[in-house]
Amino acid sequence: MYYQKSIEQTLNDCQTTKSGLSTQEALSRQEKYGKNELAEKKKESPFLIFLKQFQDLLVIILIIAAIISGLSGQLESTLVIVVVIVINAILGTVQTLKAEKSLESLKKLSIPKVKVLRDGQLCELNSNELTIGDIVQIEAGDVVSGDGRIIESASLQINESALTGEVDSVDKITDTIEQEVIVGDQKNMAFSGSLVTNGTGRYIVTSIGMNTEIGKIASMLNEAKDRKTPLQKSLDDFSGKLSVAIMIICAIVLALNIFLAHESLLDALMIAVALAVAAIPEALSSIVTIVLSMSTQKMVKENAIIKNLNSVESLGCVSVICSDKTGTLTQNKMTPQTIYLNNKLLEIDDLDSHHHDHNVLLKACLLCNNAVINGDQRIGDPTELALIDLVHLHTQNDPEFENTAIRQNELPFDSDRKLMSVSSLNHLYTKGAPDVILQRCTSILINGQKETLTERYKNEILQQNQNYANEGLRVLGFAYKDLDSIDIQLDDENNLTFVGLVSLMDPPRPESADAVAKCKMAGIKPIMITGDHVVTARSIAKKIGIYEDGDLSIDGQQLNQMSDEELDEKLTHISVYARVAPEHKIRIVKAWQKRGDIVAMTGDGVNDAPALKQSDIGVAMGITGTEVSKDAANMILTDDNFSTIVKAVITGRNVYRNIKNSINYLLSGNFAGIICVFVASLLLLPTPFFPVHLLFMNLITDSLPAIAIGMESGRNDVLKEKPRKADDSILNKSTFFQISYEGIVIAICTMCAYLTGLKGDPLTASTMAFATICLARLLHGFNCRSSQPLSKIGFFTNRSSIIAFIIGFALLHFILFVPAMHGLFMIHTISINQLLVIYGFALLPTIIIQAKKMLTK
Numbered sequence: 032m033y034y035q036k037s038i039e040q041t042l043n044d045c046q047t048t049k050s051g052l053s054t055q056e057a058l059s060r061q062e063k064y065g066k067n068e069l070a071e072k073k074k075e076s077p078f079l080i081f082l083k084q085f086q087d088l089l090v091i092i093l094i095i096a097a098i099i100s101g102l103s104g105q106l107e108s109t110l111v112i113v114v115v116i117v118i119n120a121i122l123g124t125v126q127t128l129k130a131e132k133s134l135e136s137l138k139k140l141s142i143p144k145v146k147v148l149r150d151g152q153l154c155e156l157n158s159n160e161l162t163i164g165d166i167v168q169i170e171a172g173d174v175v176s177g178d179g180r181i182i183e184s185a186s187l188q189i190n191e192s193a194l195t196g197e198v199d200s201v202d203k204i205t206d207t208i209e210q211e212v213i214v215g216d217q218k219n220m221a222f223s224g225s226l227v228t229n230g231t232g233r234y235i236v237t238s239i240g241m242n243t244e245i246g247k248i249a250s251m252l253n254e255a256k257d258r259k260t261p262l263q264k265s266l267d268d269f270s271g272k273l274s275v276a277i278m279i280i281c282a283i284v285l286a287l288n289i290f291l292a293h294e295s296l297l298d299a300l301m302i303a304v305a306l307a308v309a310a311i312p313e314a315l316s317s318i319v320t321i322v323l324s325m326s327t328q329k330m331v332k333e334n335a336i337i338k339n340l341n342s343v344e345s346l347g348c349v350s351v352i353c354s355d356k357t358g359t360l361t362q363n364k365m366t367p368q369t370i371y372l373n374n375k376l377l378e379i380d381d382l383d384s385h386h387h388d389h390n391v392l393l394k395a396c397l398l399c400n401n402a403v404i405n406g407d408q409r410i411g412d413p414t415e416l417a418l419i420d421l422v423h424l425h426t427q428n429d430p431e432f433e434n435t436a437i438r439q440n441e442l443p444f445d446s447d448r449k450l451m452s453v454s455s456l457n458h459l460y461t462k463g464a465p466d467v468i469l470q471r472c473t474s475i476l477i478n479g480q481k482e483t484l485t486e487r488y489k490n491e492i493l494q495q496n497q498n499y500a501n502e503g504l505r506v507l508g509f510a511y512k513d514l515d516s517i518d519i520q521l522d523d524e525n526n527l528t529f530v531g532l533v534s535l536m537d538p539p540r541p542e543s544a545d546a547v548a549k550c551k552m553a554g555i556k557p558i559m560i561t562g563d564h565v566v567t568a569r570s571i572a573k574k575i576g577i578y579e580d581g582d583l584s585i586d587g588q589q590l591n592q593m594s595d596e597e598l599d600e601k602l603t604h605i606s607v608y609a610r611v612a613p614e615h616k617i618r619i620v621k622a623w624q625k626r627g628d629i630v631a632m633t634g635d636g637v638n639d640a641p642a643l644k645q646s647d648i649g650v651a652m653g654i655t656g657t658e659v660s661k662d663a664a665n666m667i668l669t670d671d672n673f674s675t676i677v678k679a680v681i682t683g684r685n686v687y688r689n690i691k692n693s694i695n696y697l698l699s700g701n702f703a704g705i706i707c708v709f710v711a712s713l714l715l716l717p718t719p720f721f722p723v724h725l726l727f728m729n730l731i732t733d734s735l736p737a738i739a740i741g742m743e744s745g746r747n748d749v750l751k752e753k754p755r756k757a758d759d760s761i762l763n764k765s766t767f768f769q770i771s772y773e774g775i776v777i778a779i780c781t782m783c784a785y786l787t788g789l790k791g792d793p794l795t796a797s798t799m800a801f802a803t804i805c806l807a808r809l810l811h812g813f814n815c816r817s818s819q820p821l822s823k824i825g826f827f828t829n830r831s832s833i834i835a836f837i838i839g840f841a842l843l844h845f846i847l848f849v850p851a852m853h854g855l856f857m858i859h860t861i862s863i864n865q866l867l868v869i870y871g872f873a874l875l876p877t878i879i880i881q882a883k884k885m886l887t888k
Contacts, residue, residue, distance in 0.1 A: 033180045033237045034208045034217040041180040041235050047164035049182065051148030060162040067161040067177050067239035069246055077124060084120035099301050111723045111855055143661070145176045146403075146410060153403045155410055165236040170401060171443070174662070175225045178243045179234035181205055185441045186230035191215065191222055194244055200228045214244055230443045231401065273698075280705060281307045287712040301722050306708050318693055318734070322741035326686050334670040335679045336653070342665040344690070345648060346683025348629040349555060350754040353619060353642075355633050356561040356571055358413070358652060358671045361537040365417035368504055371495050372531035373477055374488065379421070384429045387479045392531050394436045395509040397422045398453040399462035414505065417535055439517050442524065452524050459514040459523055465496045465532055468508035472529040476511075481528050488529075495532060503570030504534040505563065539575050546674035547576040553680065553750040558606055560616055565609035572607045582606040587615050598622050616642035629754065631676065633668075634660050650676060684752070685745035691761055693737045695770055696815035700732065700808040702774030707781050707800065717793035719785045719800040721857040727846070731839050732805050736812030739831035743816050773814070776876045777807045784872040787865075794859040799869055802847060802861075806873035809839040814877055820884040 033041050042048060052060070075083075085094075094116065101109040143158040148166040158176035161167070167179060175189065181203050188200040194214060204218050214222070221234045223243040240246055281303045288299035323344065327337045337343055354360055370377045373388055382389050396418040402411025404423075409416050426432040437455050444451035450463035450471075461468065474481040475488050482488075499506045510527035550557045557577050561568045565586045572578035584607035590598070602622055608615065616632070620642055623630045632639075632646035635656040640663040643649030651664035652671040661667050668675050704725065711719050720728075762770075784803035788796035812832055817824045827833065846852045847861065861869070 032211070034212070034220050036180070037207050038180065038182045038205065038235075041182075041237065045164040045235055045237060047166065047235060049166060050151040051166040052162070052164050053150050057149060057160075057162055057165065060164065061160065064163055065240060066159045068159045070241050077128060080128070081120055081124045084124060085116075095304060099297055099304060102297055111726060143174060143176060145173075152405050153410065154405060154408060161236055161239055163236055163239060166233055167236060168231070168233050169221070169227045170231040171227050171229050171445075173227045175221045175223055175227065175234075177223050177236040178238040179221050179236045181219050181221055181232055181234045183233040184230065185232065186443050186445075187227070187232035188229035189221060190226040190228050194222050194225060203230075203232060229445060231441065277307055277705070280709060284708060284712050288718075292712065292715050302708070302718055304722070306705065306720075306725060318697075318737050318741055319690055321738055322686060322690055322693070325742065326682055330679060330682055333678050333682075334653075334668060334672065334675045336667040336669060337679075338665055338667070342648060343679075343683055343686050345629070346631070346666075346679050347685075347687040347749075348754055348756065349631045349648060349680055349683070350628040351556050351558065351623045352550060352631045352676060353558045353560050353616070353623075353633065353646070354673055354676070355635060355639070355652075356559050356563060356568060357537055358635065358654070359633050359668075359673045360543045360559065360575055360577075361539050361571065363413050363537060363654070363671060365413045365505065365535045365537050367417055367421045368534045368536050370531060370533050371492070374475070374491065376495075379424075382421075382425045384426045384432050388476055388530070389425075390432065391476065391511055392509055392533075393422050393425060393432070394455070394458075395460040395462060395511060395530060396533065397436050398438050398455050398460045399451050399509075413537070414507070414535060418507075418533070421533075440519050442519055442521065448521075448524070450524055452519060454514055454517055454519045457514055459512050459519060459527075461510045461524055461527055462507055465492065465506050465508035468510050468527070469493070469529065471525050472510050472527045474527075475529040476531075484529055492529070492532065497566070499532070499534045500564050500566040501570065502534075503567050503574070504536050505567065507533050507535070509533070539571060540672060540674070542672070542674040543575040546677040549677050549747075549750055550680075551576075554753040555680065556603070556606075558608070558619075560608045560611055560619065562611065563609055565607065568607050568609040578606045584609065586610040587612055590615050590618070595622070599625070602626070613639070613641055617645050620645045627756070631680075633673075633676070634664075635671075639663075681745055681747060681749060684749040685743075687755070688749065689741045689743050691766070692743070692815045692817070693740045694761060695766065695773075696737055696740055696812060697733055699770045699773040699815075700728075700777065700804075700811060702770060703777035703781060703804060703808070704728065706774065706778035707785070707804065710778075710782065711785075716789070717796065719781070719797055720804075721797060721801075723856050724797070724801040727801075727856065728805055728808065731842055732808040735835035735838060736809060736815075736832065739829065739835040740812060740815050742831040743829050773811065773876070773880060776879055777804065777811065780807060780872040780875045784869055787868055792859070794857070795861065795865070797857065798847075798859045798861055799865060801858075802843060802866075802869045803873045805839070805843050806869065807876050809836050809843075810873060810877045811880075812836060814880045814884075818884070820881050822881075822885065 033044075036044065085091075097109050097113055097116070144155050145158045145161060146153055146168040147156050147161065148154075148168070149156075153168060161177045165177070166182075167175075167177070169175060169187075181187070182205060184203045184205050187203040189203055190200045191214075201215075201218060203221070206219060208217065208219060214220075221232075222245065223238075224245040238244075238246075284306060285299050285303035288294040288302060289296065292299075294302075326343045330337055330343070357363060367379050370379065370382065370392070372392060382393070384390050384393055400411075400415045400418055402409070402415035402419055404410075404416065404419055435456060439454045439456075441454075442450075442452040444463070448463070449467045450461055452459055452461045454460075461471070469484075469489055469492060472484050475484045476482075496506050496508075509530040509532075511530060512523075512527050514523065547557050559568055559572045559577050565584050569578055569584045572584070578584060581604070583601060583605045585605060586608070587610045590608065590611070593601075598618075599622060608619060611619075616634075616639065620630050620632055624647070629647045631648040631650055632642050633650040633652070634640070634643050635652035639651075639660050643651060643660060643663040648666060649664035650666045650668060651660040653661070653667045653669040654671045656664075656667070656671075666679065704720070707719050711717070781800050781804040785796050785800035788799035812835060813821060813826070816829055816832060846856050846858055847866075850860075852858065853860065
């Protein structure tokens with residue numbers, strides 16, 4: 032057991048050094064030990080997936096239809112039904128395999144990153160590239176990848192609740208543990224899946240993948256089955272109720288055909304069963320999945336990774352967006368502005384590393400810093416990276432500076448102290464919040480001399496800090512002291528000498544103001560929640576339009592003093608929350624949810640994870656976000672950009688609109704078919720459609736145009752609509768009337784063609800009815816693209832709809848004019864005049880529906 036071995040023994044056993052592996056050795060070990068991944072459940076074979084397609088109730092109904100058709104001697108219909116069943120099964124199998132492939136590609140996009148020493152240099156890699164012997168660097172907010180023996184620890188604490196169930200973080204050590212202990216007491220080990228909550232450290236990777244402690248647990252667990260999204264459940268429930276209603280209608284049609292029309296039992300059964308198959312929108316669930324899947328792929332290109340399909344549609348309901356400031360609304364590219372040193376303001380260009388006071392400040396900037404710049408790779412906090420750039424700019428011609436800026440021990444930053452300290456060659460350097468730094472200082476550095484820090488000096492420093500804050504600048508304070516010991520304790524952060532202030536600016540993203548304006552137009556309230564000072568936060572919020580006249584801005588302390596009733600009263604007026612703690616974020620989210628709003632919450636830190644989980648749509652930052660925040664979120668922004676959330680909301684609203692339009696199309700077309708069969712049975716007329724006709728409609732005129740409608744390009748005009756409520760029904764009163772009206776129009780025109788053909792013989796009538804309803808439904812696909820008329824949205828703006836129409840039109844005419852198909856599809860040869868009648872009646876519903884839309888709009 033590695034916890035019982037010394038660091039040297041572990042390094043020897045893993046055949047590595049504290050400088051890490053070479054790239055070549057790492058590749059060799061990856062081939063030997065495999066990837067650092069948990070083994071997934073064995074995937075079903077394509078053949079098994081194919082067989083499972085036949086478990087569906089509607090497929091069973093089709094099989095029954097085939098049997099009834101065979102018993103009644105209609106072998107051609109039996110053949111067509113079997114072909115339909117097989118084609119549906121193949122399409123279902125292909126879609127399942129495509130969905131698995133898409134999910135795998137999304138998983139690859141969200142693989143956690145780790146900081147590893149390779150070739151002696153710190154670099155960032157995907158966690159699955161870790162191998163035995165790698166040296167990994169960790170800090171607060173990281174999730175441990177691979178098990179390992181800790182070799183460096185600076186106030187390192189790790190939460191191992193995922194493994195042990197214990198909620199308290201464990202203080203990690205580097206010493207060898209002699210006795211045999213359980214996992215929870217192995218304090219010199221880091222375990223995969225655990226969360227670093229404090230400090231920094233390094234460990235040697237000793238186990239990866241399924242050999243880790245979490246891997247051993249995973250091998251004993253049965254993976255949970257995939258659950259359907261709430262939207263799919265809602266649609267399935269809706270389809271189920273609709274199916275019951277259609278079954279009742281089919282039972283009535285069956286009775287009418289047997290007792291009034293005196294049809295044979297087999298023929299009557301065939302009509303009833305086929306009518307049920309054609310009327311039930313069984314393609315609905317798969318169409319929704321296809322539309323959502325396509326949307327997730329589209330959103331990946333727009334820098335948003337959606338972790339579950341339902342979140343796409345849910346985005347359309349968002350009415351409040353609580354956004355972090357740094358990196359989301361701003362550029363996350365900190366730039367030093369001015370420096371307050373020697374009790375006066377200095378420009379950045381005025382710094383000189385040979386000047387004693389300037390030298391001390393630059394050393395503090397460099398040493399109190401965990402960021403790393405390695406060639407083009409920049410790893411670390413943007414503020415710390417900016418400080419390194421500042422140091423490099425002014426010390427590149429000063430070799431003596433590098434020799435005297437040697438980092439020894441560290442007291443890591445934590446949110447309680449708001450300080451970070453480092454020991455270096457008999458000195459202690461401290462960085463932190465200016466107000467906190469001042470409380471620890473007793474003297475001030477003025478032109479190489481340490482003078483007493485008087486109240487006048489303090490007030491001048493605090494005033495300058497306030498001036499910076501009013502300009503929306505981030506300010507860091509720096510101090511130092513002489514130190515006899517290399518080891519440092521928290522008590523050493525007292526009796527410091529104040530050195531100076533550095534102001535930095537993270538300017539708003541150019542697109543943030545436009546994104547905020549779009550939010551407000553869409554009826555969405557944008558809110559800024561940040562850890563910065565309230566003055567700084569309000570300044571940035573004003574620039575981008577979140578904070579307006581009449582709005583309120585409060586800090587965490589003021590929020591603490593508010594009762595729930597007071598918060599609810601002021602909630603809609605508060606646009607900026609500053610200096611907030613994790614519990615504040617959860618309280619803000621819950622307060623909005625209590626009002627019935629759907630809340631999106633952005634975050635990047637460990638402390639954001641609870642609020643991300645509590646919100647309806649948790650949005651994590653892909654660049655600066657910790658792995659914990661990404662794990663808690665529903666969506667990950669790969670560009671950390673607020674405007675991407677707005678794009679996602681537009682996509683979500685358009686997805687819902689497209690799904691609703693697809694449902695309108697399916698139900699209005701199906702309703703038309705039901706009316707025709709029902710009316711013919713009621714009037715004791717020959718059946719207008721043979722079972723094979725209904726099956727063709729179901730396969731061609733339902734699926735292809737419905738999918739094409741789902742692919743309708745998004746329009747920004749959805750932002751002019753108010754957010755819909757999450758519990759809004761897809762089939763509301765207006766939608767129900769629209770479906771009924773359009774279905775009746777198509778049914779009337781179909782019956783007119785049927786009655787025209789009935790002047791000749793029943794087979795001709797049936798052929799004309801079949802051709803008319805098919806063509807009318809194919810054309811109806813264009814009507815259902817939007818509530819706007821085609822003249823406004825453009826006929827050619829959806830190529831998928833045109834392709835779906837052309838395929839359907841070609842297949843229909845292939846059946847109508849190829850004699851070999853006539854027997855299979857129960858078709859009678861038609862004349863040119865009859866074809867013109869079919870075209871006229873098929874086009875009429877579209878003319879009527881388009882005219883109504885133009886008059887209404």
